[in-house]
Amino acid sequence: MSIRGRGTRWGGVLVAAALGCLVVGGSVGATEAGRFEAFIASDAHSERAAGSALAADASMPPDCQQRQVDRRVDTEILLMPRFEGPASAPTEGAWMERWAVTRCGATRQVNLHFTVARGGEIMVDVAIPGETAADPGQQLGVMQALAPYARDALDGCADFAVVDSRLSGLPVGSMPAQGSEDPIGWSESWSVAGCGASRTFLIRFQPGQARSLVRITPQ
16 A cells, blocks of 8 residues: 655645655654554554545446455545544644445445544545546546536436546556646546446546646447
């Protein structure tokens, strides 16, 4: 498992992965990074995250009764977690965890978005499955823009879900840090399924300083 970050795109925090460990500037950052690494490796968090991954996969088509968690693929920091005093759990922070779930002979990657609310409550939301490099805000924007295309492609079906995403022409984990003055575009293939049908769309991300624009093309 690796832990990574994306530089200025995530609020100015730059994190690099080296032999599976976190490397950040300054001793305070290194301390927080070490505590976070120990937290996500703990049995309590691992069991909760794995359970969330299984629950998320169960809600995605197609239905499969034989499912098991394979492994946690990696963790991506969105906002560097912070710890107060001797607390073993973070009191602030946000991160993504990618989990591989094996179902009916195939493996699907489930993405979980964790945020720590004031008071230390940890909340988990299900993000788009697969290899997507889009942050949670971009994913929401694409889902809103994609909805009418998907309904039309699925013959009016309103009960659909994104079941997979694939980076197009870019190896997994190779997304460079994206600063606001030098935005980098990329493409992904998103697969949607519902009402017994499925379709794939090419999503072209064009991040700008204030927002991310997307171009959607049916495949």
